[in-house]
Amino acid sequence: MAQGAAPHDKYYFTAEKMTVGYDGVPLIENIDIEIAKGEILTLIGPNGAGKSTILKTITKQLSLLGGAVYLNGEDIHKVNQKELAKQIAVMLTERIRPELMTCEDVVGTGRYPYTGSLGLLTEEDEAVVKRTMELVRISELADRDFMAISDGQRQRVMLARAICQEPELMILDEPTSFLDIRYKLEFLNILQEMSRKQGMTVVMSLHELDLAERISDKILCVRGKTIDRFGTPDEVFEPGYIDSLYELTVGSYDASSGRVELPRIEGEPEVFVISGNGTGTSFFRQLQRLSVPFATGILSQNDIDYPVASVLAANVISVPAFTFFGEGELAQARAQIDSCGCVVITLGSEATIPHELNSLLEYAAGIGKQVLSPGEYLAQRAAQA
Amino acid sequence: MSFIILGVLLIVFMILNIVKGSVDVPFSDVIAIFSGGDANEVSRQIVLSMRMPRALAAVLLGGALALSGYLLQTFFHNPLAGPFVLGISSGAKLIVAITMVFFLGFGIKMGSIAMIVAAFIGSMIAMGFVLLISKRVNNMSMLIVAGIMVGYICSAITEFIVTFADDSDIVNLHNWSLGSFSGTTWDNVGVMAVIVIITTIFVFLLSKPISAYQLSETYAANMGVNVKAFRAILVLLSSLLSACVTAFAGPISFVGIAVPQIVKNLFKSSKPLLMIPACFVGGGVFCLLCDLLARIAFAPTELSISTVTAVFGAPVVIAVMLRRRAGKMD
Numbered sequence: 001m002a003q004g005a006a007p008h009d010k011y012y013f014t015a016e017k018m019t020v021g022y023d024g025v026p027l028i029e030n031i032d033i034e035i036a037k038g039e040i041l042t043l044i045g046p047n048g049a050g051k052s053t054i055l056k057t058i059t060k061q062l063s064l065l066g067g068a069v070y071l072n073g074e075d076i077h078k079v080n081q082k083e084l085a086k087q088i089a090v091m092l093t094e095r096i097r098p099e100l101m102t103c104e105d106v107v108g109t110g111r112y113p114y115t116g117s118l119g120l121l122t123e124e125d126e127a128v129v130k131r132t133m134e135l136v137r138i139s140e141l142a143d144r145d146f147m148a149i150s151d152g153q154r155q156r157v158m159l160a161r162a163i164c165q166e167p168e169l170m171i172l173d174e175p176t177s178f179l180d181i182r183y184k185l186e187f188l189n190i191l192q193e194m195s196r197k198q199g200m201t202v203v204m205s206l207h208e209l210d211l212a213e214r215i216s217d218k219i220l221c222v223r224g225k226t227i228d229r230f231g232t233p234d235e236v237f238e239p240g241y242i243d244s245l246y247e248l249t250v251g252s253y254d255a256s257s258g259r260v261e262l263p264r265i266e267g268e269p270e271v272f273v274i275s276g277n278g279t280g281t282s283f284f285r286q287l288q289r290l291s292v293p294f295a296t297g298i299l300s301q302n303d304i305d306y307p308v309a310s311v312l313a314a315n316v317i318s319v320p321a322f323t324f325f326g327e328g329e330l331a332q333a334r335a336q337i338d339s340c341g342c343v344v345i346t347l348g349s350e351a352t353i354p355h356e357l358n359s360l361l362e363y364a365a366g367i368g369k370q371v372l373s374p375g376e377y378l379a380q381r382a383a384q385a
Numbered sequence: 386m387s388f389i390i391l392g393v394l395l396i397v398f399m400i401l402n403i404v405k406g407s408v409d410v411p412f413s414d415v416i417a418i419f420s421g422g423d424a425n426e427v428s429r430q431i432v433l434s435m436r437m438p439r440a441l442a443a444v445l446l447g448g449a450l451a452l453s454g455y456l457l458q459t460f461f462h463n464p465l466a467g468p469f470v471l472g473i474s475s476g477a478k479l480i481v482a483i484t485m486v487f488f489l490g491f492g493i494k495m496g497s498i499a500m501i502v503a504a505f506i507g508s509m510i511a512m513g514f515v516l517l518i519s520k521r522v523n524n525m526s527m528l529i530v531a532g533i534m535v536g537y538i539c540s541a542i543t544e545f546i547v548t549f550a551d552d553s554d555i556v557n558l559h560n561w562s563l564g565s566f567s568g569t570t571w572d573n574v575g576v577m578a579v580i581v582i583i584t585t586i587f588v589f590l591l592s593k594p595i596s597a598y599q600l601s602e603t604y605a606a607n608m609g610v611n612v613k614a615f616r617a618i619l620v621l622l623s624s625l626l627s628a629c630v631t632a633f634a635g636p637i638s639f640v641g642i643a644v645p646q647i648v649k650n651l652f653k654s655s656k657p658l659l660m661i662p663a664c665f666v667g668g669g670v671f672c673l674l675c676d677l678l679a680r681i682a683f684a685p686t687e688l689s690i691s692t693v694t695a696v697f698g699a700p701v702v703i704a705v706m707l708r709r710r711a712g713k714m715d
Contacts, residue, residue, distance in 0.1 A: 061603050085609030096601045099464070100655040112597055112608040118658060119593030165608075 012037035012072060012201050013169060019066030020050065020057040026065050027053050031227050035218055037168075038199040040191065042212040045222035046246050051205040052093065054222065055173050058203065059090050071169060085113035089167035091158050091175050097147065103157045104142040107133055110164030128164055136160040136190060151178035159187060163194070170194075172204035176211075184208065188215045210258025213237050221245055252311045262288060264312045269295035271377070272333075272340040272364075273313075274357050279346040280305040283374045284312045290381070295336045298325045298356065325356040333360050342370040344377045387652050391666045395444070398673035402440040403432055405677060407684045410436075434571075442569040442577065443676045444669035446634050449581045449626040451648075451668025452588060454641025455660060456623035459595055460616065463525045464705050467641030468508075468627035471528075472535030474636035476511025477504035477628050478562055479539040485558055486550045497576045497632070504628035511535055512624050563689040564635035566676050573633055580629050585665055588622055591615075592657040599655065637672075638691040639698020644668045646701050671697070 011034045021027035028050045035041045043051040056062040058069055060076065069076045071087060089110065098106060110132075111125040121129070133139045138156050141149060146157065155178050162170055170191070176184045192215060194200040206212040212219060212233075219236040221228040223245055229236050237255040242248070251262045265288055273280055273287075273296040280296060285308070287294050297317025299306045309316050317332050319325055337343060343364040347353050353361070364371055372380065404410055410428045417424040418432050454467035468474045484503040488495050495503070518531040547559055560567075594615050597605040606612045630637060645660070648667040652659055675693040682688060 059603075059607060061606065081606070081611060082609035085607060088607065090604070090607045092601075092603055094601060094603060096604065097462070098599055098655070100649060100653060101599075105656075106600070109597065109600055109604070109608070112593070115593070117590070117593060119596055120658070 011035060012039075013041075013203070014070045015058070015067065016070070017067035018054075018057065018064065018069060020053045020062065021065050022053070022062065024065065028222065028225060028227065029066070031067070031220075033218075033220060033230065035201060035203070037201055038195050039217040040195050040202040040215055041204070041218045041220060042216040043203070043205040043220045043222055044207075044209060044212050044245070045228070049222040049224055051222050052173050054220075055171055055203065055205060059088065059171055060084075082113065085165070087167055088169045088171060089162040089165035091155075091162045091170070091172040093173045093177070099147075101146050102143050103138065103146050103149065103153075104129060104133070106146045106157055107138075107160045107164055110161040113165065128166070132160045132164045135163065137186070152180065152183060155179055156183065156187070159190070163190075167200065169201045169203065172202070174205050174207060176206065176208065184211060191215070209237075209242060209253065213255075213258060254307055254311070257307065259307070261285075261308060261311045264288065264314060265291050265293045266314060267293035268339065269293050269314045269336065270341050272296070272337050272343045273346060274343060274353075274360060275299070275305050275309070275346040276303050276354075276357075277347070277352070278304040279348065281308045283344070283346050284308050286374070286378070288312050295340060297333050297336070298329045298360075325354070330356060330359070334363055337364050337369060338367070340369070342372055342377070344372050344374055346374055388663065388666075390651070391663065391670060394670045395666055395673070398670055398677065399440055399444070402443065402673050402677050403436045405681050406431070406436060407680070438569045438571050438574045439566050439676070440673060441574050442566050442633060443672040445574070445577050445581045446566070446630045446637075447640060447644075447668040447670070447672025448585070448665035449577075449668070450630050450637060450640040451644035451664040451671070452585060452661065453623045453626035453630070455645040455664045456588065456619050456626075457641065458645055459598060459657075460619045460623070461519065461525075461528060462599075462601075463528060464646065464709070465525065465529050465642060465702060466532075467639070468623065468630075469536070469636060469638040469641055471511070471515050471532035472537075472539060473508045473511045473515070473532075473624065473627050474631050474638075475536040475539035475543070476509075476514075477507035477631035478636050479543045480504065480507030480510065481632060482543045482546050482558060482562065486546055489550070497573055500632035501576070501580065501629055504632040505625060507539075508624035508628040508631070509620075511539060512620055516620075561635045564637045564691040565679075565687070565689055566634050566672075567687065569633065577629055577633055581626065584622055584625055584629075585661070589661050591618065591622075592661060595619075595657040599657075634690065636691065637694055639694045639702065640668055640671055640675075642705075643694075643698035643701040644671050646705055647671075 013033065013035050015031055015033040018031040019026050019029045020031065031054065033041065043054060045051055053062065057064055064077060076084060108121055108129050111121055111128065112119065114125065115121060133142060136156050136159055138153070138160055141153060141157065146154065155175060159175060176187050179187055188211060191202050195202055216233055218231065219233055220230050221236060228245060239255050242253045242255055251260060253260050270292055271287065271294040273283065273294055275283070275296055276299060293314040295315040296309050296313045299309055299316060299318045300321060301318050302321035306318060315336060317329050317336065319329055337360065343361065345361065361371055403415055404412055408431060410432055414424040414428045415432060418429050450468065457466040457468065457471060458464055460466070481500055481503045485495055514535050515532050519528050522528055522531065543562060547562065594605065594610045597608045597610050598615065602612050644667045645664050648660065648663045649655055652663055654660070675690055675697065679688040679690050679693045
């Protein structure tokens with residue numbers, strides 16, 4: 001792509017063949033990024049893949065080893081640093097230890113590029129600080145010493161600081177790492193609002209894949225050496241891709257729901273679980289925690305119990321979506337029941353149990369297998385232990 | 386409010402420094418001397434040519450030291466940094482001693498400006514060493530230990546030179562190398578006033594980038610501070626201030642660390658706009674008090690100024706370290 005060509009008009013922030021690394025040694029080469037104004041770009045990838053390195057290069061903390069980065073069509077390495085300060089705000093993972101500064105003081109430092117030669121805040125600046133602290137809901141922290149608040153509170157103070165800078169582009173490195181789920185959602189909600197209403201562009205790294213998928217317009221997958229993928233969440237979160245990006249060898253990640261599961265217990269199934277309609281999921285996990293290999297069926301593949309069953313059960317007997325349970329599956333299920341110690345039924349009242357599954361229950365009872373509810377099974381296990 | 390306290394203390398100690406000494410000058414005489422009335426000629430001599438310049442030197446150099454300490458603490462993000470502990474004063478002392486002995490060999494006595502230039506070069510050399518070390522260690526206490534070692538090496542070489550130099554003027558050099566405000570002339574006061582006041586104004590104008598730098602270097606850069614240039618200026622200004630002190634009064638310990646800490650706690654703030662003037666005045670007050678004690682505690686024998694500053698300054702350093710430790714616990 002030629003420099004100064006049309007794409008700069010269309011995109012607010014672009015990186016062309018950017019090469020990043022430390023001390024002149026390239027870590028990731030040929031990174032291409034194109035995002036429009038007001039879009040949210042999230043960098044995902046395993047620890048040590050180079051997400052921070054990319055962000056540090058964009059903020060000019062590290063020098064660019066190749067290519068170029070454009071903001072609004074201008075090369076950021078050629079723009080005056082003072083001008084840039086009004087356009088780009090950052091939030092870093094680096095911990096700051098300011099002495100005797102209140103949270104309000106820290107937020108106020110965001111106004112730095114707008115203050116006069118002595119750095120005094122005007123009334124207008126104070127108003128921006130106050131408004132921002134209300135927006136991030138940290139007004140009650142205003143007079144607290146920055147060093148005396150929790151890590152999570154500090155992250156929110158630093159977000160307020162960055163917002164105070166009134167940037168067009170905000171760069172955040174793992175901004176939510178210390179936040180609990182409520183504040184994570186609040187935090188990302190603020191970013192989303194600012195990007196929608198004020199056209200603020202956001203580039204950040206996140207470890208929370210589920211949140212990344214929901215908030216991002218574009219996702220950049222970083223895995224050593226090169227960029228693995230760059231695109232919309234739909235393009236990136238294909239089934240199985242995350243497992244390969246993070247080289248998941250233990251457990252699994254379900255891209256469609258953002259659900260993570262610990263690894264299944266392998267081995268000859270000890271329990272046959274009859275479930276469906278979401279009644280089985282929590283019991284599957286309970287068995288996983290107890291280290292009990294189990295089989296389950298018959299599940300329709302669009303049953304909401306199916307995704308978890310498929311990654312936790314040692315054996316799942318299933319039929320494709322919108323098809324009936326056939327004689328083949330029933331035979332498989334009966335064979336599996338033969339080899340299991342007992343049958344657990346998670347479906348509550350008998351009225352909701354399809355007659356095929358009922359026939360399996362009758363079969364189990366017929367050959368003398370115990371048929372238990374999850375509660376009964378757990379009680380029995382506890383008694384044995 | 387805190388400024389009023391500092392201002393009152395400054396005036397009180399100024400008067401005490403002029404009145405008190407091996408010979409006490411009555412306060413009425415002092416007023417008479419300054420209002421042009423007639424006073425005892427001996428008193429006039431003592432006040433005008435000895436105590437007055439000496440007290441002014443204590444204020445100016447004390448302020449310069451405290452400010453130099455404040456700048457170094459900002460630079461290294463280390464509350465224990467200061468020109469003395471980092472070996473910068475000793476570096477200045479070494480180069481001054483070498484040049485002094487060298488010029489004495491030709492029978493030339495060094496002037497104020499030459500002394501300052503030599504001290505500045507010495508400061509910069511020592512600072513260079515400290516900077517090299519600081520790149521390799523990012524532990525605060527290690528940096529201080531390294532600085533103290535640099536200081537000891539410089540002092541050892543200075544002692545060596547002083548011991549083997551054969552001149553009667555070496556006696557002066559020896560006294561000077563222990564640190565003292567005695568023998569300050571009005572000419573000296575003039576030179577130091579120009580340098581210290583101009584440098585202090587420069588430092589004050591740096592308040593804004595200093596406040597950004599206090600957050601962190603990266604945030605400062607993001608806020609538009611040219612960090613490289615800023616760091617260089619910080620080093621130059623702090624070295625110039627401490628060089629000026631060393632040239633006129635020799636190395637003085639602990640003022641650079643203790644005063645900014647005390648002032649910070651007095652003002653409950655670290656804002657450079659407040660801290661810079663407050664450190665300066667605080668340093669002046671601190672040195673007036675210490676010089677007063679150095680002169681009158683065992684009069685007519687005079688203590689070296691560092692003996693007194695250490696007595697007051699060292700406990701402050703220990704307090705800071707203990708508080709840091711406690712802070713890490715939670």
